[in-house]
Structure formats: structure tokens, C-alpha cells
Amino acid sequence: MIHPHTELKPINPVIGFGVFATASIPRGTIIWTPDPLDRVLTRAELAVLPRALAFDLERYCWQRKDGRFVLAWDLARFVNHSCAPNCLTTEYGFEVVTRDIAVGEEITNDYADLGMQAHERFDCCCGEPDCRKVIVASDSDRFRRYWNAEAKAAMEEIPMVDQLLEQVLTQDVLQSLGMLERAVA
Ligand SMILES: [Zn+2]
Incomplete structure (x- = not known):
């Protein structure tokens, strides 16, 4: 489930739609966490779905570290x-805001951080000064250490900010956050 202070807005015909903040969302906010309505599919389950679904599945699914595919509802x-995203994945399965997001700012990930398939690549026009232009799965090898450090630093803020998705978090994640709180204290 994505943070409730977000809305879908059209950007342009090339990019299509994007998700934008309807209120300021501080660093350390859990911006997305898995919930029971998301579909989690194995590669075998994907393979037997009607071919008419292929375009949307290719466009909207991402691959978890365990190899399963997630389709958020x-x-x-x-x-x-974005090559300079304001949200990153964490080892606990949720995504965290890594820098303060202003009202009206677009919510972004780095798709290589989300888990691209080995064959996937796409041209990027995010407009950031450090845009990589072509995004490939192996970007994760180059940036993983940096992303993990950024996410870990942002997670230290988790106990200090309102977490509107707290009631959606799983027991495992809550337990992990409890451990985090003790570490911060
Ligand atoms: Zn870019």
C-alpha cells in the first residue's frame, strides 16, 4: 500500500502518469509496504496468464529478491x-523516503533498486544531473552499497516521524522496527 498522501497525475504522453505528494512527506516515512491485496506471482504463474495481460505485467510488475513478481494493486x-530517487527499498520489504518530499513533488524510485530482470533496459529521461541515460539491471551492482547506506540512514528516522502505514505493516516488519527503535534509543 502506498502512503495515503499521494495522488496520480498525468505528466506527458511519453512518461504517462506519475505519483505525486499531496502533503509534505518527511525523510524516514515508510512510503510503501506490501499488503494482502498486492498480487505476488511466480514466473510459472506469470507464464500461463492470458497474453493480453503481458503488456501491463511487463510494465507494472517488479521482481522481488526471492525471484517472485509483485503487481501492486x-x-x-x-x-x-529517477536516477536521483527520493525513495529506496529496504531489506525489510518496505520502501522508505530518503529525503524530504515537498507538496506536489513526484514520488520516485530507482528501478534498478527495485529489481529489474537481467534482460531489461530502458532509456531514461528523468532530467537529473547524474542521469544514467540507459538503465540496466547491473546498475544494482554499481549502486547497491550507496543505496543501502542511504536507506539505512533514512530508516533511523522511522521512529521520529508519523507512519501512516503502520497498521499495514506485517508482524515481521513491526518486529524489525522495534529492533530499530531500540538501536536508536
Ligand atoms: Zn535518469
């Missing part, structure tokens, strides 16, 4: 890539 599937 809500706005989360419309979050766009």
Missing part, C-alpha cells in the same frame, strides 16, 4: 524511475 505501480 494501488498507485504504487505508477511510481516512476
